[in-house]
Amino acid sequence: MKKIKTKGFTLIECIIALGFMAILTLILLPSLNNISRVNQESQDKIRMIYALEEAIEKNKNQPIGEYSYDIDGFELEVIIEEYSLGLKKISASCDGYSLDLVR
Structure with missing residues (x-):
């Protein structure tokens, strides 16, 4: 009697392959969550x-003083002060970040 070879995988081979995939998923999942968190912080x-x-831009023509704005969900503080003769310094700040313009 001649044995006929069948093509395909046995049930055991499929279960082992699924087990390996599950282990790899558990190992990679924290890394993927970290990448997602870093991406969100960068976008913010x-x-x-x-x-x-x-x-x-809103304050380029405003007089010297202090102003507060809520832009895109951020509470911003804008300070306009005299920089030197004929120039103003406009400083916008929020959560430790600051942007200055001398005009």
Whole structure:
């Protein structure tokens, strides 16, 4: 009697392959969560920089003083002060970040 070879995987081979995939997933999952968190923080910083730029643009023609704005969900403080004769310094700040313009 001649044995006929069948093509494909046995049930044991499939279970072992699924087990390896599950272990790899458990190992890689924390790294993927970390990448997602870092990406979100980076996007928040970019949004904050754009909000600081927008606050400075809004205040280019304002008189000397202090102003507060809520732009894109960020509470921004803008300080306009005299820098030197004929120039103003506009400083926008939020959560430890600051952007200055001398005009």
